[in-house]
């Protein structure tokens with residue numbers, strides 16, 4: 001859609017998961033009614049949760065996918081989007097800034113319950129817009145959402161400068177966690193399966209730990225891969241009285257921990273989901289600031305970029321980790 005097609009009443013192109021594959025379909029244009037702001041999407045990234053939800057059959061075929069979103073508002077502001085917001089029903093969780101655990105709010109996440117960002121335009125509550133700091137391009141700002149996941153998780157675990165942190169799993173979330181923790185002064189090691197992931201971890205200043213190397217002594221291990229072998233590495237390599245932080249998604253899967261070792265070390269297990277608002281403000285605003293402060297992040301993390309009409313190829317590339325995929329970005333309105 002060109003600039004002059006902005007208010008056209010014709011449909012917009014959007015990616016939806018229909019008949020077990022991601023397909024580009026024409027959908028009615030989102031309308032900026034009910035006080036919503038229209039955002040022309042410049043970048044929308046594929047998340048492992050999109051793939052996990054698709055595999056588990058949890059994606060609604062009538063909802064546009066994509067919750068890692070950035071673009072331009074109709075009045076020309078460069079923004080990222082916080083895909084979950086308060087439920088608006090005066091609930092205690094939302095009032096406390098914990099809309100990430102409010103059942104009503106999480107049924108209305110963009111990309112899952114409401115139309116998301118893998119489309120030419122997306123309608124967003126003004127309160128869910130995130131102004132981009134100077135120097136951050138909307139072509140990269142889809143990375144703010146996964147950074148916010150890490151900001152929130154580290155807030156829950158009260159990570160401190162100088163903490164020795166092991167990240168088990170070199171996917172996009174593990175690498176984002178490595179970047180954030182390193183920026184905040186932690187000593188970060190990453191265990192990753194694929195060469196591209198190891199190279200990205202090193203580019204982000206982390207140490208790559210091979211599985212055959214000695215156990216190490218970590219204060220916190222971050223489980224950024226949803227496999228039993230990753231969970232057992234996380235428990236084995238964290239020191240007594242340490243913590244295991246769950247960052248991976250477990251759609252349709254259980255979590256198995258080596259129980260005796262977990263208990264004898266008196267480990268703490270900390271879960272975390274999405275992001276919210278704490279005493280320092282919204283996690284997602286802190287994430288936007290981080291993206292400005294870590295300018296090397298997009299080049300290290302974004303492995304592929306595709307136009308919207310190559311959405312199926314984009315999802316195929318995202319699944320192929322051994323083929324070098326880290327973060328795959330769809331660009332509906334490349335600038």
Ligand SMILES: [Zn+2]
Nearest residue numbers: 047048049068
């Ligand atoms: Zn995500």
Ligand SMILES: [Zn+2]
Nearest residue numbers: 087091094102
């Ligand atoms: Zn609520």
